[in-house]
Amino acid sequence: MPAQFSNRRKISAKAPPKLSKKQSSKKSIQLQPEDAQIFRGLVFYFLPNNDIAAPRRKRIEKAQEYGALWAREWSADVTHVIVDANLRMSDVEKAIGSDQLKPRHVIVNEKYPPDCIEYQVLLPTHLLKFQVFPGPRRGPEAEGQQPREKSPKAPSEHFNRSKIFATAGAAAKPDNEQEEPAVVTHEPASFAAVEGFGPSITTKKGENEDDELDRIVAEVQATADLPLELEDDSLEPSSSTTASDSEDGQLTRMQEKKHKRSISDVVDPQLGFSCMRKNEGTSKSKNPNLRTIEMLDKMAHYYDRIGDRWRTISYRKAITALKRQTDYIATREQAIGIPGIGERLASKVEEIACTNKLRRLESTVTDPNDPILLLFMGIYQVGLPTASRWIAQGHQSLEDLKSKADLTPNQRIGLDHYDDFLSRIPRSEVMAHADIVRRACSNADAQIQLVVGGSCRRGSADCGDIDLIITKESASLEQIRTILVDTVIPQLFQDGFLQVGLATSRSRSTDRGSKWHGASALPGSQVWRRIDLLFVPWDEFGAALIYFTGNDIFNRSIRLLASRKKMRLNQHGLYGDIMRGEKRERITQGRLLEGRSEERIFEILGLQTQHHLPGGASIRIMAYMGISLESVILGKLVAGAIPRCIALSTIQKRDVVFHICEIDLATEAATAAKNQTTSKWSKGTDQPGLSPHN
DNA sequence: AGGCCGTACTG
DNA sequence: CAGTACG
DNA sequence: GCCT
Numbered sequence: 001m002p003a004q005f006s007n008r009r010k011i012s013a014k015a016p017p018k019l020s021k022k023q024s025s026k027k028s029i030q031l032q033p034e035d036a037q038i039f040r041g042l043v044f045y046f047l048p049n050n051d052i053a054a055p056r057r058k059r060i061e062k063a064q065e066y067g068a069l070w071a072r073e074w075s076a077d078v079t080h081v082i083v084d085a086n087l088r089m090s091d092v093e094k095a096i097g098s099d100q101l102k103p104r105h106v107i108v109n110e111k112y113p114p115d116c117i118e119y120q121v122l123l124p125t126h127l128l129k130f131q132v133f134p135g136p137r138r139g140p141e142a143e144g145q146q147p148r149e150k151s152p153k154a155p156s157e158h159f160n161r162s163k164i165f166a167t168a169g170a171a172a173k174p175d176n177e178q179e180e181p182a183v184v185t186h187e188p189a190s191f192a193a194v195e196g197f198g199p200s201i202t203t204k205k206g207e208n209e210d211d212e213l214d215r216i217v218a219e220v221q222a223t224a225d226l227p228l229e230l231e232d233d234s235l236e237p238s239s240s241t242t243a244s245d246s247e248d249g250q251l252t253r254m255q256e257k258k259h260k261r262s263i264s265d266v267v268d269p270q271l272g273f274s275c276m277r278k279n280e281g282t283s284k285s286k287n288p289n290l291r292t293i294e295m296l297d298k299m300a301h302y303y304d305r306i307g308d309r310w311r312t313i314s315y316r317k318a319i320t321a322l323k324r325q326t327d328y329i330a331t332r333e334q335a336i337g338i339p340g341i342g343e344r345l346a347s348k349v350e351e352i353a354c355t356n357k358l359r360r361l362e363s364t365v366t367d368p369n370d371p372i373l374l375l376f377m378g379i380y381q382v383g384l385p386t387a388s389r390w391i392a393q394g395h396q397s398l399e400d401l402k403s404k405a406d407l408t409p410n411q412r413i414g415l416d417h418y419d420d421f422l423s424r425i426p427r428s429e430v431m432a433h434a435d436i437v438r439r440a441c442s443n444a445d446a447q448i449q450l451v452v453g454g455s456c457r458r459g460s461a462d463c464g465d466i467d468l469i470i471t472k473e474s475a476s477l478e479q480i481r482t483i484l485v486d487t488v489i490p491q492l493f494q495d496g497f498l499q500v501g502l503a504t505s506r507s508r509s510t511d512r513g514s515k516w517h518g519a520s521a522l523p524g525s526q527v528w529r530r531i532d533l534l535f536v537p538w539d540e541f542g543a544a545l546i547y548f549t550g551n552d553i554f555n556r557s558i559r560l561l562a563s564r565k566k567m568r569l570n571q572h573g574l575y576g577d578i579m580r581g582e583k584r585e586r587i588t589q590g591r592l593l594e595g596r597s598e599e600r601i602f603e604i605l606g607l608q609t610q611h612h613l614p615g616g617a618s619i620r621i622m623a624y625m626g627i628s629l630e631s632v633i634l635g636k637l638v639a640g641a642i643p644r645c646i647a648l649s650t651i652q653k654r655d656v657v658f659h660i661c662e663i664d665l666a667t668e669a670a671t672a673a674k675n676q677t678t679s680k681w682s683k684g685t686d687q688p689g690l691s692p693h694n
Numbered sequence: 695a696g697g698c699c700g701t702a703c704t705g
Numbered sequence: 706c707a708g709t710a711c712g
Numbered sequence: 713g714c715c716t
Contacts, residue, residue: 303713310698314713342714381704383709408705410709453712465712503703503710515702515711532711547701550712559699570700571712584697 013590029064037067039113045071045078047095056084056110063113080106080125082113089134107132115354123354129331223653225650288328293319295361296345302364305373307384313553318345320553329353346547369582372396379419380414380502380530410502417519420528424462433466433520433531436497437488441470444487448472448480453534453548465530466520469541469548477537481513484535491515497521499528514571540572542598547571562605567593 031037044063048071051057059082059137060070071078074096081101083092092107101107108130123130130552287293300315317340322329329335330353335346352358364370368392375398376387378582395401402415409671434452442449451457454467472480492498498520505513516533536544547555547570562569567576568586573595594600 200709297713308713311713314697314715317714340714344713383710410704505703508703508705513702517703519708531704534711552699552712555712556699563699568700572701572707586700646707 012223029061031067036120038116038120040067041070042068043075043077043079044068045074045081045096047081047083047092049073058469059110061201062117066113066117070631073545074100078105080112081108083109083132085110087132089132092132121355122686129333129350153181166373184185287323287325289322289325291356292349293322294328295352295358296322298361299348299358299364302361303372305370305377305384305387313556314345317553320551322349337359349425376401378422378612379411379418381408381410382414386411413500413519417528420519421530423527424464425466425529426462427456427460429464429522429529430466432522433529434468436495436520436522437468437492437531437533440488440492440495440497441484443491445483447475448483451545453545454532454550457549458551465532467532467534467548469534469536469544471536471538471541471544474538477512477514477540480537481535484516484533485513494518496523498531502530534571536571538596540595542601543569543573544571544596545598546601558605558607561607565605567605569601569605574604 017536044060046056046060048056049062063082064070064096068080075329077458081092081096089107093101106125108125109132112123112125112130156567190468289304295320296315300312300319303311318338321338321340325338327334327348329338332346332350335341335349336343341349344355348358348360371393373384373387374396376382376390376395379387379398379401390401390405393405395405398415402412407415430452434450438450440451449471449472451469453467454470455463456467470480470484472483489498489501498518501516501518503515503517505515512537516535518531518533519528520531521528534544534548545556559569562574563578563580563584566578566580568575570591574593575590576593577588578590581587593604
């Protein structure tokens with residue numbers, strides 16, 4: 001301490017005495033309490049290094065209040081160079097001299113001190129938001145110098161939306177990259193072939209987007225075992241091979257990606273650039289925003305358990321959006337460009353990125369009943385009202401509930417298997433359950449088809465439950481249900497596979513039952529898994545696939561989109577000619593437009609087109625979301641992203657369907673509401689299916 | 695200011 | 706009907 | 713919470 005102090009004095013002494021005096025007398029800096037002096041021991045050199053301009057003077061004073069020392073002249077003691085926003089690295093070098101600038105000097109922009117003060121902590125200096133940009137002028141030109149994934153986002157404010165996907169390609173293939181696998185060819189011409197990609201692709205094409213899309217498309221081609229998947233989607237029966245298969249593939253590709261990325265991550269000290277993403281994990285590459293996502297997820301759970309439905313949804317939307325980002329989102333500006341993230345969430349994202357904490361979250365844990373509420377709501381068939389009621393009745397633990405509370409039969413089962421039902425199911429086990437059911441189905445009727453849905457179909461490595469779609473060509477619901485309920489399910493019980501039925505449409509309308517929820521366990525396992533069967537008439541297969549593939553956020557979005565287009569989408573089909581009243585309440589049932597073809601439904605909604613790639617391959621693009629980017633990359637799926645629109649693709653690789661969705665469905669919905677008759681959409685389609693009133 | 699998916703099962 | 710659930 |  002004393003040493004540092006003398007250090008300061010020394011610097012002061014170096015400064016012209018007058019100024020020194022001036023500083024102490026005239027300014028009379030009001031030092032903050034010691035423990036608030038986050039800058040203590042630091043020596044700031046501002047650029048320009050004067051306090052003539054009022055804003056800068058303000059910043060300097062503020063920094064001093066928090067313990068920083070202002071070096072009036074350049075000195076060896078300077079620790080931080082605080083650069084005005086309008087200056088570039090070239091200006092810094094000019095002003096200070098390249099020979100004087102040492103790697104130990106921290107060069108940050110003017111936002112650094114106030115941000116540190118706000119969060120009351122010394123923030124990491126390498127964050128993007130604090131960077132001083134290279135090059136004489138703002139703009140994309142600066143790009144030539146930098147690995148491409150850094151530069152485009154740095155200078156511009158509105159880079160984000162369109163880049164979401166592109167970054168996947170960019171990360172995989174930086175410009176200065178030579179060790180790209182030979183298979184991936186950069187083929188500029190390819191883009192033309194997918195022109196129809198998204199509706200508005202031509203509208204607002206940023207300067208970089210062409211090549212980014214090129215890159216992506218090139219990768220698709222290159223990685224393409226594409227042709228084989230194009231045949232028929234979804235009814236892919238054999239899932240047996242896959243689990244480990246796909247994971248291996250994923251691993252491999254991720255390693256490649258990581259390796260490449262490390263090249264572009266190299267810090268260029270001279271330019272004060274360091275890549276923000278220290279995706280070090282070496283083991284598995286995770287979403288760079290994982291930490292942020294975790295925190296927001298906790299917030300979502302918090303709002304869920306206090307019954308704030310809409311906030312919960314907003315947080316979950318934001319999480320879904322963040323999961324698709326390949327870049328670390330560290331700043332408000334970055335975050336706010338993402339659909340579904342507004343000002344308030346953007347601030348939280350930034351706070352998490354900077355401080356690794358969320359103050360709002362910490363302030364939520366105060367209610368003593370909160371952990372209990374959380375505990376109770378973890379029980380299958382227990383929501384907020386029931387959990388609250390139990391707490392009000394004085395129950396404090398699961399044991400209390402078991403012995404004293406009034407439980408429905410299903411709730412008791414949920415209680416007895418509390419841990420089972422909350423634990424994640426490895427993908428391989430999901431497949432194992434599916435295989436057992438599939439086999440039983442085949443024994444009953446060889447023509448039955450079974451598709452694994454849910455997060456598994458979206459490519460997740462583990463799932464919360466097992467979702468199985470069961471159908472049969474040309475069959476009605478009654479036929480399928482009969483086979484299952486009368487034959488397959490009893491057999492599976494007898495086999496000891498099924499453990500219990502939870503929601504089986506038994507008591508009510510014996511008629512229209514379409515789902516069977518229950519629990520199953522693999523032979524030799526004590527762990528019960530939640531398993532959901534969906535009985536689907538052949539004519540509704542496509543709609544059911546969309547529904548059961550999800551995720552829920554996506555389903556709500558696409559259904560909202562449909563409603564804006566005077567249509568209605570549910571698990572049975574897509575209907576047109578819907579009339580709605582006051583609050584969008586439905587007045588007419590509408591007429592069925594499509595139910596059997598998943599693809600056709602997307603098409604009618606304007607969310608899907610077919611694209612022909614150079615070389616004769618083609619890919620189908622569908623709108624889905626909730627797919628992890630890793631899945632996408634390993635699945636060789638790709639999409640181009642366009643502002644306010646999406647394009648997305650699904651391709652069935654092995655038995656996994658990979659989907660991507662970059663469309664901002666909400667925005668599309670709004671647009672749709674305006675020009676319902678315009679078919680700006682179906683650029684790549686001949687049958688827009690748009691006009692709801694044919 | 696006001697909407698924010700559409701449905702199935704249980705009691 | 707409310708509650709819970711499904712994606 | 714976000715969006716119109």
